[in-house]
Amino acid sequence: MRVGVGLPSTVPGSPGSAIVDWARRAEALGLASLGVLDRIVYDVTERISLVTMVVIGPIRSTALLAKQAGSVDAISGGRLSLGVSIGARADDYEATEWPTTGRGRRLSEQLATFRAQWEEEAIGPSPVRPGGPTLLVGGSSGEAFARMARHGDGYVHGGGPPRAFAAAVAKALAAWTDLERPGRPELWGQGYFALGGDAATEAGAAYLRDYYAFTGPFADRIAAGNLTSAGALREFVRGYEEAGCDHLVLLPTVAGVEQVDRLAEVLA
Amino acid sequence: MxxxxxxxxxxxxxxxxxxxxxxxxxxxxxxxxxxxxxxxxxxxVFSEETxxxxxxxxxxxxxxxxxxFATWDAIDVRYRGETLRSRGHAFSxxxxxxxxxxxxxxxxxxxxxxxxxxxxxxxxxxxxxxxxxxxxxxxxxxxxxxxxxxxxSLDVHTTKYAWFGTDLVFPAFTFVFRENEHGLFQVHAYPFDGRTSTFIVECPGGVWQRAGLDEASEAESMAYCERLFAEDLAGHRLRSNRSLWTSFVxxxxxxxxxxxxxxxxxxxxxxxxxxxxxxxxxxxxxxxxxxxxxxxxxxxxxxxxxxxxxxxxxxxxxxxxxxxxxxxxxxxxxYARFEPIQFAFNLLTRSGRISHLNLELRDPAFVRDVDAGFAFASTGRTSALAPAPMFAPLRLRGLELANRVVLAPPPLDAATEGVIGDRYREALVDAGSIGAGLVLTELAAVSPEGRVTSGSPGMYDPAGQSAWADLLAEVHARTPARMALRLGHAGRRGATRPRAAGADRPLRTRGWPLLSASAIPFTRRSGVPSEATPGDLARVTEAFAASARMAVVVGFDALELDMGSGYLLASFLSPLTNLRSDAFGGSPEARRRFPLEVVEAVRAQWPGDRPLAVRVSASDLATGGAEIDDAIALAGELVRRGVDLLHVVAGQTIEHDRPDSGRTPLVPYADRIRNEANEPTLVGGGITTGDQMNTILAAGRADLCLLDPRSLT
CATH class of the missing domain: 3.50.50.60 (FAD/NAD(P)-binding domain)
Structure with missing residues (x-):
């Protein structure tokens, strides 16, 4: 299993320059990947894998998203994994005036279009890899697993304890078998962390409660799952590895580039 | 506050x-x-956890x-004059x-x-x-x-029940099944103090009416139940406390x-x-x-x-x-034809919360009896040292499978003009070497146009036939496994690219014309199939028969015809994909006609001592599509035509269906088909452990289990 780190782009107190420092620091410390929430990344690195965890596909222009992802993949020399799902927030759809009904079907159509666009090189720079960026698909419904298995290169899980990841992996593999795909899907997991004692713990919890306020009482549960000690983080990483995870991305909940150093230290 | x-x-x-x-x-x-x-x-009742x-x-x-509290640790199942006791369950x-x-x-x-x-x-x-x-x-x-x-939302159940008491103190949580001229009744009884037990009587609505209980008074109902369960009450009386018949909501x-x-x-x-x-x-x-x-x-x-x-x-x-x-x-x-021990195991594992392994930990002796009963039904021999159900043999016609585990290695989509390559052959041999009783190939086409992808294998020409013959020689020489060929025609899901980057992506060049029951493309990007003409149907039937003859010659031990997943034969069965107005469309019988003709043609070529399986779709998983009752009716027709095993799958009839996200969603379908059509079933879908297989098999929900190949790597 390879372990990467998220960019703090949605954490308050992260100016653009801090993001650049963060990305370079993560690469310098040997982390495997850089992840972002619902954004396409602009690259300042050279070797590290780039992954979106995840972009809400149906509220975006299909052609534009395909082009942006193709560009980042080309600029980065084929290092992008594009993670997409229908997302969990209804207000994302309200804000962009897309209906929530039919969003699953729209995402499936988008996935088919991305591939066609990257392969046919109709718009944007030529992809570095023949099929374009790696496509990861998230979600937990029967439809989502089938969508992943029909169109994706892998599955991106929405977060939670290792046993929740393991249960989702079993369903992802079953769907992959059902669609008669060769090989196996890439399996991506994620978790939140804040390292640096009580202050970091508190700031991280406040950020998660705010970010997930739309889920009502679940925000507390998500905040309670934040990994705030070296022991909890190592146990989480071990649990994901045992559950068959290929790539784990640890997402920051407090800004400050020292988080990357602390993470690398715990993982070392 | x-x-x-x-x-x-x-x-x-x-x-x-x-x-x-x-x-x-x-x-x-x-x-x-x-x-x-x-x-x-x-x-x-309370559990320990509460x-x-x-x-x-x-x-x-x-x-x-x-x-x-009254506390006890046993569950008794009384059925066909026997009482089966399973211990180790803590109840109060x-x-x-x-x-x-x-x-x-x-x-x-x-x-x-x-x-x-x-x-x-x-x-x-x-x-x-x-x-x-x-x-x-x-x-x-x-x-x-x-x-x-x-x-x-209020969901009113169709069964009727009445909640009685009795002064008989049962020694265990007791399920009683009694059949009379009106039908099958069951009792759920358990003690709750030193003097009294709850005694709930339940039966289907139709049975309740036939027994005249819809018009019986409380006293008459009680007298009826006392007569029916006289043996179980052993001279004790029922007691009523506004114990009226009702439906659970x-x-x-x-x-x-x-x-x-x-x-x-x-x-x-x-x-x-x-x-x-x-x-x-x-x-x-x-x-x-x-x-x-x-x-x-x-x-x-x-x-x-x-x-x-x-x-x-x-x-x-x-x-x-x-x-x-x-x-x-x-x-x-x-489940009325089950032997009592299997009936009891099926009952105990009914809600999915208790498995073979859980029961073995609670009551090893009970599970030994379950396994011994299963082994006896498989071999006709009694043994004090019975294998776990997954390792019991199975006989289908003249074919003896060493165990109940089936492996189907993932496709590679690397065949050349329908001829399998070395890597796929090695994968099949490996599956046999691991110890699977039966190894099942991926879909082999009956004609070049019947292939799913340009890299799919076929069984339609001498080159393909000879590659399969090499495979069989190797499997039979090096492994104890038996080999089954999955034979079919991709229909409107054909002419796609190898599935490394996704399924159902049509070939951009060197594709071929598609054939289906009706001219409806599978996805927006798929080619439009032509509606099969009577001439096409005759050619397809002959292709199936010819491929079956080749499969005989090269020595496959079993043959599986694919009627699932929206492929050609499946396209006839579903009302979503068959809009024909001729003799092959319309009613369920008409939609079954062509697939059944193919079965007859194949069965005529396939040796009488070798089993024929059919891969059937239990449900389209889509509004307006075929449902489980259609599959059960189809299964009955297949059995009458000499089919020996039903491989149960679901969905993929249309692109946007609604798959179930449960852990082993196909098992309830396999259970119904097996026990209503009275025919052995093979089930897969999320099966990754021996405990899952032992539970499914011992409970009589299926006869063979398809283990997810990726759970082994």
């Missing part, structure tokens, strides 16, 4: 006392319609409750009237304002309360008054709260009595709500949200298990 609780059952009383205990400043009023001491039903929660919540009532039960008495006394000592014989016809007077709790049971007035907000609500009004217990949710969890769930609700109010002091809406978020997933899990269990009892006559 001022709290009004409507309903003085276990949930309402327990909540009231917990709130007063947590904070004596709370004013808590409980309104109950009945006088104290009035109660319906007899005993209620007892822990009750101990932590209030030690005083816990000690009193457990003091009067208490008389409902006693439980209420304990809770009422504790409420009184904590100064809860407890008012009996008080009806609450409207909620007009509740403005002065900080929290109003609807604890008024399955027929909740509070829920009805706020139904726009709660969004209730599963209550669900979109949400359990409306502002400051919140539902608990049966008012919010019910779970069928066959898993015995109603009182348990109600009292756990009370604990969770009291706890949430403590965690969110002064913020009632936040507390209610916390309560709902904590309880809903738990309750949904129980409701799912309860539905499985209720459905089992509704259709239990399906």
């Amino acid at each position: 001022r709290v009004l609780t409507i309903g003085g059952g276990p949930a309402g009383l327990y909540l009231a006392l917990l709130l007063r205990k947590a904070n004596p400043d709370h004013e808590v009023t409980v309104l109950e319609r009945n006088p104290p001491g009035a109660t319906f039903g007899w005993g209620v 007892l822990g929660a009750l101990r932590d919540a209030d030690r005083t009532t816990f000690d009193e409750i457990t003091d009067t 039960a208490i008389a409902r009237v006693q439980l209420l008495g304990i809770l009422q006394r504790r409420c009184a000592s904590l100064d809860v304002d407890l008012r009996f014989e008080t009806e609450v016809p409207t909620l007009d007077g509740v403005g002065g309360y900080d929290l109003v709790v609807g604890a008024d049971g399955v027929n909740s007035t509070v829920r009805r008054l706020g139904e726009d907000a709660f969004g209730p 599963t209550v669900r609500n979109r949400t359990w709260h409306d502002g400051r009004i919140v539902l608990v217990g049966d008012a919010a949710h019910t779970a069928h009595f066959t898993i015995g969890s109603g009182t348990k769930l109600a009292m756990e609700d009370a604990v969770a709500l009291a706890d949430a109010l403590l965690q969110e002091p002064g913020d009632v809406p936040a507390a209610i949200a916390r309560y709902e978020a904590e309880r809903q997933p738990v309750v949904e899990r129980f409701q799912r298990a309860a539905m499985e269990s209720a459905s089992y009892f509704e259709h239990v006559s399906r």
Whole structure:
């Protein structure tokens, strides 16, 4: 299993320059990947894998998203994994005036279009890899697993304890078998962390409660799952590895580039 | 805080006392319609797990409750004159009237304002309360008054039951099955104190009517049941306490709260009595709500949200298990041909919460008997040292499989013009070497146009045939496994690219014309198939027969015809993909006609001592599509045409279907097809462990299991 780190782009107190420092620091410390929430990344690195965890596909222009992802993949020399799902927030759809009904079907159509666009090189720079960026698909419904298995290169899980990841992996593999795909899907997991004692713990919890306020009482549960000690983080990483995870991305909940150093230290 | 609780059952009383205990400043009023001491039903059951929660919540009532408990650790299944006992299950039960008495006394000592014989016809007077709790049971007035907000759905079950008591003290939780001229009745009986047992009689609605119980008085009903279960009652009498026949109602609500009004217990949710969890769930609700109010002091809406978020997933899990269990009892006559030991194992594992391994830990001797019975049915030999069900052999016609495990290595899509390559051959040989009883190939096409992808294998020319022959020679020489060829025609799902970057992506160049029941493309990007003409059908039938002849020559041990996944034969079966107006479309019989003609043509070529399997779709998983009853009817037709095994799959008839996200979603389908069409089944889909296979096989839900190949790497 390879372990990467998220960019703090949605954490308050992260100016653009801090993001650049963060990305370079993560690469310098040997982390495997850089992840972002619902954004396409602009690259300042050279070797590290780039992954979106995840972009809400149906509220975006299909052609534009395909082009942006193709560009980042080309600029980065084929290092992008594009993670997409229908997302969990209804207000994302309200804000962009897309209906929530039919969003699953729209995402499936988008996935088919991305591939066609990257392969046919109709718009944007030529992809570095023949099929374009790696496509990861998230979600937990029967439809989502089938969508992943029909169109994706892998599955991106929405977060939670290792046993929740393991249960989702079993369903992802079953769907992959059902669609008669060769090989196996890439399996991506994620978790939140804040390292640096009580202050970091508190700031991280406040950020998660705010970010997930739309889920009502679940925000507390998500905040309670934040990994705030070296022991909890190592146990989480071990649990994901045992559950068959290929790539784990640890997402920051407090800004400050020292988080990357602390993470690398715990993982070392 | 001022709290009004409507309903003085276990949930309402327990909540009231917990709130007063947590904070004596709370004013808590409980309104109950009945006088104290009035109660319906007899005993209620608790599990070990619930007892822990009750101990932590209030030690005083816990000690009193457990003091009067009847406890036992066995489940008896009485069936066909035998009693099968399984031990190691920890149960406790208490008389409902006693439980209420304990809770009422504790409420009184904590100064809860407890008012009996008080009806609450409207909620007009509740403005002065900080929290109003609807604890008024399955027929909740509070829920009805706020139904726009709660969004209730009431699911009335078709079986009828009556809740009796008896002065016979059963030694175990006892299931009794008795059949008479009217049909099959069952009893759920358990002791709840030193003198009395609950005795619930249940039967399907049709049986109940045939027995005249719809018009019988309470006394007549009781007399009928006493006669029917005379042997089980051993001279003891039934007792009635308004024990009227009724239908169970599963209550669900979109949400359990409306502002400051919140539902608990049966008012919010019910779970069928066959898993015995109603009182348990109600009292756990009370604990969770009291706890949430403590965690969110002064913020009632936040507390209610916390309560709902904590309880809903738990309750949904129980409701799912309860539905499985209720459905089992509704259709239990399906298992009437089972031997008693298998019948008992099937019953114990019905809701998916207990597996072969769980039972083995609780009662090794019982599972030894289950395994011995399974081995005997497989071999006709008795042995004190029976293998686990997955390692029992199976005979289909002249073919003897060493065990019940089937492996189908993932496709590689690397065949050249339909000829399999070395890597795929090695994968099949490896699957045999691992020890699978049967190795199943990926879909081999009956013609070049029948291939799924440009890299799919075929069985239509000498080159392909010779590659398969090399494979079989190697498998048979190097492994004990038997080999089955999966044969089919991709239909409108053909001419796609190798599936490394996705399935159902049409070839851009060097594709081929597609054929289907009707001219409907599979996806928006797929080519439009042509509607098969009578000439096409004759050619396809001949291609199937010719491929079957080749499969005989190269030495396949079994043959599987693919009628699933929206491929050509499947396209005829589904009303979503077959819009034909000729003799091959329209009614279910007409839609089955062409696939059955193919079966007949193939069976005529396939040797009588080798088994023929068919891969059937149990459901299109789509609105307006074929359903399980269609699959059962098809299975019956296949059996009549000499088919020996049904490989059960579902979905992929159309692109946007709705697959189930359960762990092993195909097993209930395989179960129904096996036990209603009376034919062996093969099932896969999320099966990754030996325990899953042992449970499915021992319970008679399928005869062979397809192990997910990726669970081995």
